[in-house]
Structures are given as C-alpha cells and as structure tokens.
Amino acid sequence: EPEVTQTPSHQVTQMGQEVILRCVPISNHLYFYWYRQILGQKVEFLVSFYNNEISEKSEIFDDQFSVERPDGSNFTLKIRSTKLEDSAMYFCASSPPDRAQTQYFGPGTRLLVL
C-alpha cells in the first residue's frame, strides 16, 4: 500500500540555522499538508498546498516558514532561521483528488533546535 515518506527521520540543528524537511506524498494525491506536534501537545495544522500554491495556512506559519514542490514527487518545508520553540515532530500528509479532506500522514521528522 502506498505511503507518505519523510526525510530525515531526525534532525538536530543550531538556533538560527535553516532546515529543509522533505516529504514524498502518495503518488496520485494532489493535496499536501504540513502539521507539527510539540512533545506532549496536540497535532497542529501549519499549511495546506494545492496546485502549486498555498490553500490555507495557520498563524504558526509565519514568514520564517515556506513550502515548495520542487518537482513532481517532493514536497518540502523550509524553516529559515530556526528557534528553540520550533523543536517538534513535523508531519507531512497528503490526500487524494476525490477525498481532499482524507489525509494520510507520513512518519514524521523529529526536529531538535539547540
């Protein structure tokens, strides 16, 4: 069964550094998402992406964040200048064209900002 994949599984970075988190959505899916989960807290929506543009974004998704679909298979989340509070698990999700709200999650990238 097709799955969303994410790389790397873990990333440690220094405060102020840029990080890029990568995702490969399920191949026939057209809607892509990023969520994050700070340790011990609930899963929070960051951004949705469709047809090469952002559909919706949350208050968390400020100017330090950006998303891109650089080719036909990858979907990336960039954090320009990481802060300590960006430490979290970041999940990519995708959904099929006929059920846009049915989202399938990848395994996540655990980001630790020191």
Place this chain on the structure above:
Amino acid sequence: QKEVEQNSGPLSVPEGAIASLNCTYSDRVSQSFFWYRQYSGKSPELIMSIYSNGDKEDGRFTAQLNKASQYVSLLIRDSQPSDSATYLCAPANDYKLSFGAGTTVTVRA
C-alpha cells in the same frame, strides 16, 4: 473555548470490552470528521471517517456523528492490547484538520 475537546483519559478497559471515546467540536462549519490512532512516538494513523449524521461501522470500530450537538464518538468493540494508543478526533474545515488533544486508551490483558 477549545476547538476540539476530548477526555484525556487514560481510559482503561479489559481485553474484549468496549472502549467508548467522545469528542465535541466548536466549529459548526466542519464538514467531515476523522478518527486517528497515534502510538507513542509515531504519526497519526487514519482509522475512521464519517461525514453524515448517524452511525458508521468498519470492523471493530463504530463512529457516531451528531452535527446538531457538535458531537462525534468512537466505539472500539472487542478491545485488544494492540488498541492501546491515543485516539485523536479531527474535524475538517476545508483542507484543515483541527485535532483534539486525544484520549489515551489502555487495554488490560
């Protein structure tokens, strides 16, 4: 008021029993409702979706939705130790899922 409220638990049930999970939501324009299972340190795994009022059964899982009461529930029948996890309620509005904090279920062997 929290967007999505769930009893945090833990909800402890004996093996073979029914686990009953509840969720209320505040956004009346939510169109679809999802239940995810999350094992510790893992990602949310979709287990059920429900779109209209009433019951929907899928294997050992039954979801119930009452939009007038802004209430959605999940029943897990014949609970197994492998069902021990945190269950997340997630209403959808357009393309955004709003997650509750989750109910932790422990199934005692």
